[in-house]
Amino acid sequence: MMASPEHKSADPRRIIISVDAMGGDAGPAAVVAGIALSAHKNPDIGFLLHGPEDMLRPMVMRKRGLLDRVEFCDAPHVVTMQDKPSHVMRNGKATSMWSTLEAVREGKATVAVSCGNTGALMALSVIRLRKLPGINRPAIAILWPSRNVQGFNVMLDVGADIRADAQDLLQYALMGASYARNGMDLPRPRVGLLNVGTEEHKGRPELKEAYELIGSFATKANFDFVGFVEGGDIPGSVCDVIVTDGFTGNVALKTGEGTASLIGDLLREAFQYTPLSRLASLLALTSLKRLKKRIDPRRVNGGVFLGLNGTVVKSHGGADATGISAAVKLAFQLAQSGFSKKLAARVASAAALAQDVTDTPAVGKQPGQQEQES
Secondary structure, eight states: OOBOGGGOOSOTTOEEEEEEOSSSTTOHHHHHHHHHHHHHHOTTEEEEEEEOHHHHHHHHHTSTTTGGGEEEEEOOBOOOTTSOHHHHHHHOTTBHHHHHHHHHHTTSOSEEEEOSOHHHHHHHHHHHHOBOTTOSSOEEEEEEEOSSTTSEEEEEOSSSOSOOOHHHHHHHHHHHHHHHHHHSOOSSOEEEEEOSOSSTTOSOHHHHHHHHHHHHHTTTTTOEEEEEEOGGGTTSSSOSEEEOOHHHHHHHHHHHHHHHHHHHHHHHHHHTSSHHHHHHHHHTHHHHHHHHHHHOGGGGOOEEEESBSSEEEEOOTTOOHHHHHHHHHHHHHHHHTTHHHHHHHHHHHHHHHHHHHHHOOOTTSOOSOOOSOO
């Protein structure tokens, strides 16, 4: 699975993104179109493209200027959406997904991007990149359009693991706050714990325990804990980071995407109802385009795997060229900011804080290490 040598990036300043060309619902054509959009917008990106080279090369050659920005990593097999993670871990060495992660592991690329099977991608990421010390369960963090000044809220976990105990939720809060602080330039993020109500007595036992743990360490970890939040607060302005388990987070994510799509369809139907409404749509065209862009889930496509020795961006399986380009843009921004190294330092601090919870549960006792700058 070696990269084709004749197309290595001539510009050493380029950030190399490792891209899994296979596995998405739309096939490799959408992935190639997406990286072509990114290459056109940003001259500082280069790509390692993983998949069957004889299939990918003609697609790349049809995109003007793209061939010089791409190195091919021939991987003959594909992880399908139906493949079980356990099967992929045992038999996936020749797949494009494995090759994509291996490039990051070996330092050939800075960030991996894939729109393939989420469970398989997380499983392979864990065994190839390994978890950071102190992390029990990695999480997938996404950006959710919101009413906040920054325009987005961070939510995690949205599908890395359907389970999460109180200790896991504490780690998610610490990692999510650090992601918001460094990725969104929020000096003191506000963290909320998703529940069925805002009252302290509501929710499952692990949520009540997590409430106490997160609240106990908010000051030490340099964030504000706003307590329990509800589903309506996910796109709101009550908090900047929403913490939940992967099952709940994934359901919320898919519901939000479906709702955004429904709103777009209903608007189109409404403006086609009468001649006057069609005229109104023309007069409001600029505002409608702005609204469409604001709620378009493709433009915020890309979940970040937190808690690994390397950065992985999971694109939506059904992403088109616009969605793939958005995921690549996110990967580039993370690579450009040195996100992986910063996150490792932040997680080390988070792990120290989390360990302190176990060793010294008294709220008043200070841990040995604080997370002030990370």
